[in-house]
Amino acid sequence: MKAISPHFYQHDFSCPCGCGFADVSKELVALLESIHQHFEQPVQVQQGCCCADFNKSHGGEYASQHLLGTAADITVNAIAADVVADYLESTYPQKYGIGRSASYTHIDVRPVAARWRE
Incomplete structure (x- = not known):
């Protein structure tokens, strides 16, 4: 397992089909x-x-953005998805893609702000 940061490994970002695509953005990590x-x-x-x-x-x-390795759908242990999205939207009001779902938060590092609810 190749660590790419203190808390993440390359395989955390691997395509679910098993093709091996896991070229994730350093900014996203x-x-x-x-x-x-x-x-x-x-x-x-x-x-x-x-x-x-x-x-x-x-x-x-x-x-x-998942095709570019610049996006992740995430959960944070014991924190509601809306709380995570609220934090991201207030911290980064002018950039990033932030999508809200009942069970996860989408975040991507596009240079402009985009917001949506699934």
């Missing part, structure tokens, strides 16, 4: 480390990178 530090709780990556075939077979968007 640094952002996830900051979330870990803020909440003082483990951050779990539910989905990180995904290849075009996996994305298409699961109804993903054509321009998904």
Whole structure:
């Protein structure tokens, strides 16, 4: 297992299809480390990178940030997804993609702000 930061490994971001795609953005990993530090709780990556075939077979968007290795769907141990999204939106009001779901928070490191609820 290749550690890419104090709390994350390369395999945490691997495409679920098993193709091996896990070329994750350093900025995203640094952002996830900051979330870990803020909440003082483990951050779990539910989905990180995904290849075009996996994305298409699961109804993903054509321009998904997951295809670029710049996005993660995360949960934070014992913290509600809306609380995580609230923190991210207040900390980064002018940048990043932040999506709200009942069970996870989507975060991506696009340079402009984008917000949505699933």
